[in-house]
Amino acid sequence: MADNIKKHIISALVYNKPGVLAKIATLFAARGYNIDSLAVGETDNPEISRMTIVVRGDEKILEQVEKQLNKIIDVIKVYEFSKMKHIERDLILLKVNSTGKKRAEIIEIAEIFRAKIVDVSHNNLVLEITGDEDKVEAFIDLLKPYGIKELVRTGVIAIARG
Numbered sequence: 001m002a003d004n005i006k007k008h009i010i011s012a013l014v015y016n017k018p019g020v021l022a023k024i025a026t027l028f029a030a031r032g033y034n035i036d037s038l039a040v041g042e043t044d045n046p047e048i049s050r051m052t053i054v055v056r057g058d059e060k061i062l063e064q065v066e067k068q069l070n071k072i073i074d075v076i077k078v079y080e081f082s083k084m085k086h087i088e089r090d091l092i093l094l095k096v097n098s099t100g101k102k103r104a105e106i107i108e109i110a111e112i113f114r115a116k117i118v119d120v121s122h123n124n125l126v127l128e129i130t131g132d133e134d135k136v137e138a139f140i141d142l143l144k145p146y147g148i149k150e151l152v153r154t155g156v157i158a159i160a161r162g
Helices: 020-030 059-071 101-112 133-146
Strands: 006-015 035-042 048-057 075-080 086-097 116-120 124-131 148-153 157-160
Touching (some): 020 048, 020 059, 048 059, 086 133
Antiparallel strands (some): 006 048, 035 048, 086 124, 086 148, 086 157, 116 124
16 A cells, blocks of 8 residues: 555534435445445433544545535534544454363453453354554454454544544
8 A cells, every 4th residue: 555545534413314424425426436434323411422434544635535525504513533643443353263171262362452251152252342443453363263253343432532
């Protein structure tokens, strides 16, 4: 990947009403921008939602995305987190094969990464982990040899520091 292509975490405060997500997704699709992840949730004000969108591109793409988002009537404010100190997290749930000695090894890896065991069956463990993208990816890589049966993730969410 070229040096000028970076991950950008964009946060948009939007009015919480039907069709807003569709408008924003259409905006990205119409311009050929790929959304790496998208998380939407209500804020402390039930009339406003926060959309956290991860997109990869150079500064020109980022500038265009921000301009286009600001043109949408239902968008209140747009932030780009790489320009400020922030905290980002990704949440995953994964089901991994775990029998015999493997189970103890998986539990040890989970403890090192501060992951939680949220379900246990005879042949599987379901684990939950939150963290930055690097931590989550490292955890997934360590568990691949054990046989990941299923994996779901929220996508990145972020908040400004301070």
